[in-house]
Amino acid sequence: MSASFVSALTAAREAAATQNYPQGTLYVVATPIGNLADISLRSLHVLQMVDAIACEDTRHTQGMLRSYGLERSGSQLLAVHQHNEAEAAAGIIARLQQGQRIAYVSDAGTPGISDPGARLCAALAAHGLRSMPLPGASSITSALSVAGCVPPGQTDGGFVFAGFLPTKNAERQTSVQKLADEARCVVLLEAPHRIQDMAKALAVLGTRKVTLAREITKQFEQITTHAAQDVADWLDADATRIKGEFVVVLHPVEVQQESGEGERVLRLLLAELPTKTAVKLAADITGASRNTLYDRALQIKREAQDE
Structure with missing residues (x-):
């Protein structure tokens, strides 16, 4: 561990220790996606404080923790990954119900987006337990x-x-x-x-x-x-x-400057064709956004019904 991270751990305690960290809570911690310096001070403090850390890969997480000078025994690291997420949730629920604080980290980035974590949080919510996000790298x-x-x-x-x-x-x-x-x-x-x-x-x-x-x-x-x-x-x-x-x-589809051509073609096609077919052809002919034309087609049909 470099001297900079020694200072970071001290800063983490000073900046975050006075905040509220309720018991019986899962702390969903975002971790760096490549650069170790992207960890937040609050995340460092929570990773020091919690009773256990649930993680996608215990060996990977152990290495990350040691980079920051944080030591955790093997019994304090709980494997929770895509293949056992539902089963592992039961053990975490039991710990939280006993009042423990548990952190959850994926291998990198923010859990529950593309990485595991979403099923775990859903299971906790079903049992009336709290998940607290610690934002960071994504x-x-x-x-x-x-x-x-x-x-x-x-x-x-x-x-x-x-x-x-x-x-x-x-x-x-x-x-x-x-x-x-x-x-x-x-x-x-x-x-x-x-x-x-x-x-x-x-x-x-x-x-x-x-x-x-x-x-x-x-x-x-x-x-x-x-x-x-x-x-x-x-x-x-x-x-x-x-x-x-x-x-x-x-990137988003660039909206064509409104010339009225898209709607003119759309109206002609709507008179003869089903809505989806008319919209597709109007978009192909004029280059206008298909979603925009579809919304306009529905509006045109509603206006016709009101007349």
Whole structure:
């Protein structure tokens, strides 16, 4: 442990010790995704204070704790991962009911988002027990914060977290086709051995912008933005570009300047075709957002019914 972390533990006690830490509570602790310095002072204090630490991988967590100068016996580390989350919850519930304080950490980042933890918290809630979040590092929000996903002249429309795409090619293609209809920002995750397959699948999105963020907070961090149709070629140009875990951000569909053409075509098609078919054709013909046209189609039909 470096001298800087000795100071950090002291600072953690001074900054956080006077706060309230109720008994019988699960403390869901975000941990660094690469850079050990991204731990929060409150997280350090809680990891020192709790009666036990539930974790995705006990060996990984033991190593992380020792990096900060925190020693925990093997009996104080409880394995809770995707394969035993439901069963392990019963033991944690029993401990909390006895008044213990327990922290939960995944291998990296914020638990319960893409990592285990959500089922555990749901089980606690069903038993009237409390889960308290300690916010911190997250690859998802880190990538979003620098991707610049709001097109000029538009307000932020939020984002959709879609996680990992299916591994089978046909299912992956189907998922990408569905994403093409999502006008909002979409966040995906991918492993290095599948990132090229994802890039090829995303090429059907054409000029839609895609931000690739790999090795976030680590030494070889790289964040770059390209048109979807160009991502595969960019990855193929340098073998080092496929190394590391990826966050992939599909930028929102850029809204076309309102010219009235989309609605004009939509009205003509609605007179002859079912709503979904009319919307799809109007979007293909004019380039207008399919979601926007669908909302407008429903409004047009309501107005017609009221007349």
